[in-house]
Amino acid sequence: MAMLTEEGEAFTELVLEVFRLNGLALEAGERLAGPLGLSSARWQVLGVVDHAPAPVANVARLMGLSRQGVQQTADALERDGFIEYLENPHHRRAKLISMTAKGREALRRVEGRQAIWANRLGAGMNARQLRAAVNGLREARQLLEKDASGSDEA
Secondary structure, eight states: OOOOOHHHHHHHHHHHHHHHHHHHHHHHHHHHHGGGTOOHHHHHHHHHHTTSOEEHHHHHHHHTOOHHHHHHHHHHHHHTTSEEEEEETTEEEEEEEEEOHHHHHHHHHHHHHHHHHHHHHHTTSOHHHHHHHHHHHHHHHHHHHHHHTTTTOO
16 A cells, blocks of 8 residues: 655645635525525636636536536526626537626625625735745646646556
8 A cells, every 4th residue: 555755745735724614614605695585606607707708618617617507507697697698709509608687786795795805804814925825726737637638647
């Protein structure tokens, strides 16, 4: 059986901490977005299409989620009037997700709630520590992406 190196143990601890953090962040997202008729997943989709309409597959790829999961979320958003599907000039079957005025208003309101929340929690650490954590997580994500692509198989 392979033994963990010091680096392997530290990486494992990082991944476990990210799992815990993700669960807590999703719970916080539900509390922030719920009063506006959104969930964390709905909020994420709206955040992506806020910049420009996009097909489900592109949203899923950008968010690191399954296309099917994003499709279900987008369908729910459409049913509730937060998004609409538009014809895609580049693909006959892959419609574009486009935000409605109702979706844009809900997104702006949840962004305001998130800013207050982030400022309150961010005050518990200094910006340098937070940026170092972001950089470390970004490097870990990039390693995982490289590993998933099979370019550096074990």
